[in-house]
Amino acid sequence: YxxxxxxxxxxxxxxxxxxxxxxxxxxxxxxxxxxxxPGAKGKTNRKxxxxxxxxxxxxxxxxxxxxxxxxxxxxxxxxxxxxxFEVLVNGKSFGEVAAEVDEG
Numbered sequence: 653y654x655x656x657x658x659x660x661x662x663x664x665x666x667x668x669x670x671x672x673x674x675x676x677x678x679x680x681x682x683x684x685x686x687x688x689x690p691g692a693k694g695k696t697n698r699k700x701x702x703x704x705x706x707x708x709x710x711x712x713x714x715x716x717x718x719x720x721x722x723x724x725x726x727x728x729x730x731x732x733x734x735x736x737f738e739v740l741v742n743g744k745s746f747g748e749v750a751a752e753v754d755e756g
Contacts, residue, residue, distance in 0.1 A: 653723035659753045661730045665720045669703075669739055672713040683716065684740040688748075699728070700740070707733045722753060 659665045673679060683703040690695040703718055720737070724729050732755050740746035 656751055657725055659722055659735070660749050661722055661732060661735075661753060661755055662720050662724070665737070665751055667720060668715065669717075669719045670715045671706075671741070673708045673709060673711055675708075676710050678710060681706045681708055682742055684743075685720075686738040686740060686745075688736040688738065689721070689728075690731045690735075692729075692731075697728075698713075711747065721743060 663746050667685065669683070669733060671681070671683075680748075682705050685703055686695055686698055686700045688698050701720070704716060706714055709716055722735075724730050730753070732753050734750050735753050736748050736750045741745045
């Protein structure tokens with residue numbers, strides 16, 4: 653799971669995920685990511701975003717890419733600070749990466 657180490661408010665972050673199957677059976681996957689971001693008054697907020705669904709064949713690998721916008725939106729203010737991106741596969745956490753977001 654990869655993301656750039658730095659970004660700017662108003663820009664975007666490209667996320668990349670590579671999954672490798674160790675199973676001998678086909679797997680149906682629901683892939684999401686949770687964004688942990690700085691909120692008002694020093695709190696950290698969490699929002700889950702849908703990424704995609706996929707079928708992973710036995711002993712196969714899949715790579716996914718996603719652009720996440722850091723533009724200001726009416727429902728969420730983008731503040732500078734540490735943004736952590738946590739990958740969720742079928743609801744289970746499989747690690748996270750962080751990016752420092754600075755004023756543009």
